[in-house]
Amino acid sequence: MTTLTLAVGRPTLVDRVVPRRLVTDIGLVLGGALLTGALAQIAIPLWPVPITGQTLAVVLVGGALGATRGALSMLVYALVGALGVPWFSDGTAGWAILLGPTGGYIVGFVFAAAFTGWLAQRRWDRRFLRGLLAMVGGSLVVFAIGLPWLAFALQLNLQQTLEAGLYPFIIGGVIKAALAAALMPLLWRAAESRRGGKSDR
Numbered sequence: 517m518t519t520l521t522l523a524v525g526r527p528t529l530v531d532r533v534v535p536r537r538l539v540t541d542i543g544l545v546l547g548g549a550l551l552t553g554a555l556a557q558i559a560i561p562l563w564p565v566p567i568t569g570q571t572l573a574v575v576l577v578g579g580a581l582g583a584t585r586g587a588l589s590m591l592v593y594a595l596v597g598a599l600g601v602p603w604f605s606d607g608t609a610g611w612a613i614l615l616g617p618t619g620g621y622i623v624g625f626v627f628a629a630a631f632t633g634w635l636a637q638r639r640w641d642r643r644f645l646r647g648l649l650a651m652v653g654g655s656l657v658v659f660a661i662g663l664p665w666l667a668f669a670l671q672l673n674l675q676q677t678l679e680a681g682l683y684p685f686i687i688g689g690v691i692k693a694a695l696a697a698a699l700m701p702l703l704w705r706a707a708e709s710r711r712g713g714k715s716d717r
Contacts, residue, residue, distance in 0.1 A: 548589030553603025567688035578629030586629035620665020647697035
């Protein structure tokens with residue numbers, strides 16, 4: 517008998533903790549969106565720009581839930597925020613944000629979570645170095661979509677686009693990727709310990 521699930525492909529971190537079932541998957545998708553909305557409101561003062569928790573949540577959700585559920589979680593985050601829940605950064609909401617100059621970054625979250633999740637399903641999240649590459653890769657996906665969107669919306673040239681939409685966020689992005697890459701192996705060890713050390717092959 518096949519159990520209905522939103523999960524596709526190889527198991528991820530959450531599959532070591534909870535079974536793949538439709539109700540569970542829906543809860544995980546909603547939980548991932550909620551986590552992203554919550555961390556989007558957190559800012560750590562750092563020169564030259566503060567670090568917000570939004571993209572940290574994106575790569576963690578993708579890594580923990582996998583490609584399909586991670587992408588669905590970010591899609592829920594984007595659509596619910598557009599419909600009025602104030603959980604975009606700085607407590608903002610609405611279609612004007614999603615369709616505005618920075619909306620490309622939010623759209624990029626969907627693809628970033630899918631990419632990070634795809635790598636996690638291939639065990640890139642089990643060790644720090646490969647995890648770091650996966651998390652940095654997910655962040656680059658966000659910029660790959662967000663920067664052209666920003667340039668088009670504000671009619672910026674390449675230099676203006678990079679100065680406004682990339683350079684100020686490099687330091688924070690690297691720190692968040694490193695945090696996520698360090699956290700995921702720890703969570704895996706905790707999950708495997710809970711299950712008696714058994715791991716999937």
